[in-house]
Amino acid sequence: DAKTTQPPxxxxxxGRAANLPCNHxxxxxxxxxxxxxxxxxxxxxxIIHGLKNNETNEMASLIITEDRKSSTLILPHATLRDTAVxxxxxxxxxxxxxxxxxxxxxxxxxx
Amino acid sequence: DxxxxxxxxxxxxxxxxxxxxxxxPISGHNSLFWYRQTMMRxxxxxxxxxxxxxxxxxxxxxxxxxxxxxxxxxxxxxxxPSEPRDSAVYFCASSFGGGELFFGEGxxxxxx
Numbered sequence: 001d002a003k004t005t006q007p008p009x010x011x012x013x014x015g016r017a018a019n020l021p022c023n024h025x026x027x028x029x030x031x032x033x034x035x036x037x038x039x040x041x042x043x044x045x046x047i048i049h050g051l052k053n054n055e056t057n058e059m060a061s062l063i064i065t066e067d068r069k070s071s072t073l074i075l076p077h078a079t080l081r082d083t084a085v086x087x088x089x090x091x092x093x094x095x096x097x098x099x100x101x102x103x104x105x106x107x108x109x110x111x
Numbered sequence: 112d113x114x115x116x117x118x119x120x121x122x123x124x125x126x127x128x129x130x131x132x133x134x135x136p137i138s139g140h141n142s143l144f145w146y147r148q149t150m151m152r153x154x155x156x157x158x159x160x161x162x163x164x165x166x167x168x169x170x171x172x173x174x175x176x177x178x179x180x181x182x183x184x185x186x187x188x189x190x191x192p193s194e195p196r197d198s199a200v201y202f203c204a205s206s207f208g209g210g211e212l213f214f215g216e217g218x219x220x221x222x223x
Binding site (some may be wrong): 032034036038041042043044045046049087089091093096097098099100101102103104 | 115142144146153154155156159161166167202204208209210211212213214215216217
């Protein structure tokens, strides 16, 4: 019962912005969009989340479309250390307070 | 804070043996999660606890798997008897109850 769709992989040039898309066309009004990443051999790491407004923190920016059916995670200046699998997840406390990970997007940052 | 602490980091055992994985969540967190990751199935949620009470164990593969949380600072995931198909990386995570989970470094289990 995947609630998000992401491309399986993408490449990005070091120093350039990386734009990672995610479709969540069945998202409900009380569901948030969360992004995590997993660097090889490590546990997943929280990046950012949002409900309907765009969000920015020290790691990334999250752009959510007005209809909330899709979003884009932006890594403004990708570095080699940003090479990882990035997961887009729809989350609702009301639905059980649990995060369900899909396949994610494998991002390779190239020099 | 030291973050979520898992032990052992690596475990190699033989089929039929009992395996116990341990997790110490971040102090003050009231939710704890056990995930399993394999190449074939990705990251799967096995079970999670709120305030030390198991809330959803629908991801536990079968009766050979059990998890306990006797207090707010400790949880175990036990596999008895273990089988080769249980080989995976097992992650523990904790949170304040929202969607921001803090993961441990994982326990890599190999069952021969």
